[in-house]
Amino acid sequence: MTESDLLLTYERIKEPFFTKRRFKHADLVKLLEKCSFQKEEIGESFEGRAIFKIKLGTGKKQVLLWSQMHGNEATATMAIFDILNFFADSSNSFVEDILTGLTLHFVPMLNPDGAERFTRRTAQQIDMNRDALALVCPESKLLKKLQDEIKPAFSFNLHDQNVRYSAGATKNQAAISFLATAYNEATDWNENRTRAMQVICEMNAILQQIIPDKVGRFSDEFEPRAFGDNIQKWGSSLILIESGGYGTDHEKMYLRKLNFLIILKALESINKQTYKRRELVDYNAIPTNQKCLFDLLIKNVKMDGEKVDIGINKDEVNIDNATNYEFKSVVEDIGDMSTYWGIEEFDATGFELRPLAKFSEILTSYNVKKEDMGRLEFEKKANFALMKNGELCHLVLNGEFVAVPS
Numbered sequence: 001m002t003e004s005d006l007l008l009t010y011e012r013i014k015e016p017f018f019t020k021r022r023f024k025h026a027d028l029v030k031l032l033e034k035c036s037f038q039k040e041e042i043g044e045s046f047e048g049r050a051i052f053k054i055k056l057g058t059g060k061k062q063v064l065l066w067s068q069m070h071g072n073e074a075t076a077t078m079a080i081f082d083i084l085n086f087f088a089d090s091s092n093s094f095v096e097d098i099l100t101g102l103t104l105h106f107v108p109m110l111n112p113d114g115a116e117r118f119t120r121r122t123a124q125q126i127d128m129n130r131d132a133l134a135l136v137c138p139e140s141k142l143l144k145k146l147q148d149e150i151k152p153a154f155s156f157n158l159h160d161q162n163v164r165y166s167a168g169a170t171k172n173q174a175a176i177s178f179l180a181t182a183y184n185e186a187t188d189w190n191e192n193r194t195r196a197m198q199v200i201c202e203m204n205a206i207l208q209q210i211i212p213d214k215v216g217r218f219s220d221e222f223e224p225r226a227f228g229d230n231i232q233k234w235g236s237s238l239i240l241i242e243s244g245g246y247g248t249d250h251e252k253m254y255l256r257k258l259n260f261l262i263i264l265k266a267l268e269s270i271n272k273q274t275y276k277r278r279e280l281v282d283y284n285a286i287p288t289n290q291k292c293l294f295d296l297l298i299k300n301v302k303m304d305g306e307k308v309d310i311g312i313n314k315d316e317v318n319i320d321n322a323t324n325y326e327f328k329s330v331v332e333d334i335g336d337m338s339t340y341w342g343i344e345e346f347d348a349t350g351f352e353l354r355p356l357a358k359f360s361e362i363l364t365s366y367n368v369k370k371e372d373m374g375r376l377e378f379e380k381k382a383n384f385a386l387m388k389n390g391e392l393c394h395l396v397l398n399g400e401f402v403a404v405p406s
């Protein structure tokens, strides 16, 4: 199936339950109840939530894919259920070839306790991805055991990354990033790591057609405690995929679709070994992830009589028992931000920055607290007004432009 066939099919088979990234283990259990593939409870999290593995296919080559070892990185978990729906629904040579050539082992939501709170860490407050050697977490022990028992030819380590990474030192948000993890300090290339790199190049070639210049590559500095690095060392070709940001797609539904596409095409390539056509030069051409984006960059605004730029970020804060979130803005930097970009930018040339206190009478509908109406301050909430020729033109509340009340 071509990329466009797969994307068309996606709209029909995507798992309708998922409309947002915050879902819980109980939701996953319900979805698995209607899944007809071979399911196995492989163990429990620290707080006793069951962790499942779904097995498909009869091929000799084993592939292990897991998601959400960081509890608040849920994009690929949604994509895994889309992929399971796809395999359940489709009977064609694309599917048959994959399922006779490969045996697929999916472990969605490896850190269900973290998912419950929508936090990175486990219930033991440990970053599981620094626990591959110590194996303090029961979830880490499970992953190590799977690795030892299955001995996968390829492993997919599926994460989400900060939405403010850019692909190279550019204004392009890194929508998807990859890494063929290093297996030693020298970051050498053996056959194993090379195969991971080649499959990444296959996926990158597809993405460059769809989201040109929005694909990044992580630094391959060796992290001796991480699963990715160790699994590469233990002999499986380890592919890290990180879903980043894509404009205002905060729930990452588009990136979920791209995960569906590239994982399926990667499986096809692994099965047919077409990845062998790729060279290290293709991999090195993927720009490295850089941190030079703010969520909102106000440029050239007059503040206390001088022209400055203001970099503002909006961090997600969990609410309603981590089923939803709100943004908490912070003034990240003030001054010359000419080496940075904004996911959203506003050129405030000719505008003067003023505290909200000056306009408190007209702000009653916005319920702004008095303490949030003061002077703009570094590392505080981004609340301010922009004036031009003595007239109020724009209001920014908690890092968002809002309408000026008439």
Ligand SMILES: [Zn+2]
Residues within 6 Å of the ligand: 070, 073, 159, 160
């Ligand atoms: Zn992660």
